[in-house]
Amino acid sequence: MAKRTIVAMPGDGIGKNVLKESIRILDAVGFEANYVHGDIGWEFWCKEGNPLPDRTLKLLEEHKIGLFGAITSKPKDKAEAELAPELKGKGYVYYSPIVAMRQKYDLDICMRPCKTFKGNTLNFIRRGPNNTIEEPVIDTMIFRQNTEGLYCGVEWTNPPDQVYDALMTHKKFKENFAWCPRPELAVSTRIFTKKYTTRIVKAAFEYAKTKGLKTVTVCEKPNVIRETSGMMLKIAQEMSKNEYPDIKIQDTNIDAQMMWLTKNPEEYGVIVASNMFGDIASDAFAGLIGGLGFACSAQFSSNGVAVFEPTHGSAPKYAGYTVSIVNPIAMIESACMMLDYLEEKKISSKIRKAVAEVIAEGKVRTYDMMKMAGRPEVVKNGAASTSQMTDAIIARLK
Numbered sequence: 292m293a294k295r296t297i298v299a300m301p302g303d304g305i306g307k308n309v310l311k312e313s314i315r316i317l318d319a320v321g322f323e324a325n326y327v328h329g330d331i332g333w334e335f336w337c338k339e340g341n342p343l344p345d346r347t348l349k350l351l352e353e354h355k356i357g358l359f360g361a362i363t364s365k366p367k368d369k370a371e372a373e374l375a376p377e378l379k380g381k382g383y384v385y386y387s388p389i390v391a392m393r394q395k396y397d398l399d400i401c402m403r404p405c406k407t408f409k410g411n412t413l414n415f416i417r418r419g420p421n422n423t424i425e426e427p428v429i430d431t432m433i434f435r436q437n438t439e440g441l442y443c444g445v446e447w448t449n450p451p452d453q454v455y456d457a458l459m460t461h462k463k464f465k466e467n468f469a470w471c472p473r474p475e476l477a478v479s480t481r482i483f484t485k486k487y488t489t490r491i492v493k494a495a496f497e498y499a500k501t502k503g504l505k506t507v508t509v510c511e512k513p514n515v516i517r518e519t520s521g522m523m524l525k526i527a528q529e530m531s532k533n534e535y536p537d538i539k540i541q542d543t544n545i546d547a548q549m550m551w552l553t554k555n556p557e558e559y560g561v562i563v564a565s566n567m568f569g570d571i572a573s574d575a576f577a578g579l580i581g582g583l584g585f586a587c588s589a590q591f592s593s594n595g596v597a598v599f600e601p602t603h604g605s606a607p608k609y610a611g612y613t614v615s616i617v618n619p620i621a622m623i624e625s626a627c628m629m630l631d632y633l634e635e636k637k638i639s640s641k642i643r644k645a646v647a648e649v650i651a652e653g654k655v656r657t658y659d660m661m662k663m664a665g666r667p668e669v670v671k672n673g674a675a676s677t678s679q680m681t682d683a684i685i686a687r688l689k
């Protein structure tokens with residue numbers, strides 16, 4: 292088979308530290324690929340006024356598969372302040388390059404697995420009957436709609452006339468917000484379309500069917516956000532009735548779901564949610580399996596582009612350490628999701644087995660696995676560095 296070309300986009304901060312470790316693992320396991328570097332992130336915003344340069348988009352268009360680290364986003368005023376002097380005042384407006392990439396390539400299906408690693412001392416435990424200690428085994432796949440909803444980017448401060456006038460046609464807006472001076476008004480829209488809502492719900496059902504699961508949980512808030520959350524729930528209910536009669540819908544509200552999280556997390560095999568609620572639910576579930584150092588993700592489109600990334604951000608406070616201390620497992624597991632997608636399941640299983648063995652053995656642990664504060668001296672105090680963790684995983688590859 293021809294060597295594949297993967298667009299490697301480290302991004303900012305610890306994205307740079309972890310992406311290279313995942314490539315070391317892929318090389319060590321014998322996955323044959325060329326990696327082309329894609330520029331993305333804060334540096335390119337500051338230097339070029341564009342955090343997602345066209346040259347990177349071209350690479351993705353050509354090669355289709357991206358491995359991505361993380362980027363740094365900052366509020367509007369900070370973004371303006373850090374722009375190169377010659378670009379200031381020229382109308383450049385900062386936007387999140389990862390949100391832009393998802394929208395540009397229609398990466399609408401985001402899968403975020405949260406699976407317990409045996410022996411991870413960070414695993415969630417709870418008290419059971421008769422004062423026993425229970426350690427539930429969690430195996431949840433969160434399907435997050437990745438391009439619409441509250442992160443769609445359609446928003447205004449001091450909305451223009453047409454928008455304001457349209458809002459004033461809504462009874463609730465008129466009754467509750469007409470008092471507010473327009474310059475003091477900020478509006479972020481939450482847009483759902485039937486097409487993309489159906490796609491994410493369908494993806495969740497298909498996954499449930501493949502895994503033999505009997506329920507799909509829709510985690511929204513349809514009792515309050517009636518139009519959008521209501522649309523997702525209705526689509527899911529109809530899909531269950533008409534296409535998947537063996538799979539029932541479980542309907543939870545995002546706030547209650549955060550409570551159910553610690554009561555019965557093992558009962559959620561597949562959750563489907565909108566962009567923001569999926570983001571919240573996946574970080575929350577990640578907390579049960581050890582935190583963001585373990586949380587991986589995959590993003591798919593219907594046009595063949597797919598991007599794989601850890602769900603954590605660029606953790607800037609840890610980025611500048613001479614020896615990197617962050618956990619590379621989330622990034623490595625994201626690379627495994629890429630291998631699955633490329634039908635290299637034998638290789639991905641090898642890596643996952645090696646990761647699981649290193650965690651279960653418990654000898655090599657990054658600072659987060661030892662509940663240390665993330666300071667440079669953690670390595671001196673017995674924690675593994677980012678690359679030592681990778682070395683331990685490579686040593687286990689068979």
Ligand code: NAI
Binds near residue numbers: 365603604
């Ligand atoms: P973050 O995920 O970067 O960090 C939050 C905390 O999680 C860290 O302080 C650290 O304690 C822990 N953590 C994250 N990754 C870890 C790892 N691999 N190993 C060990 N511990 C880890 O989120 P935060 O601090 O809210 O955001 C920092 C920057 O990242 C912001 O500029 C934000 O906009 C950006 N961000 C980017 C994302 C992306 O590129 N997809 C996603 C989330 C945030």
Ligand code: MG
Binds near residue numbers: 570
């Ligand atoms: Mg998040």
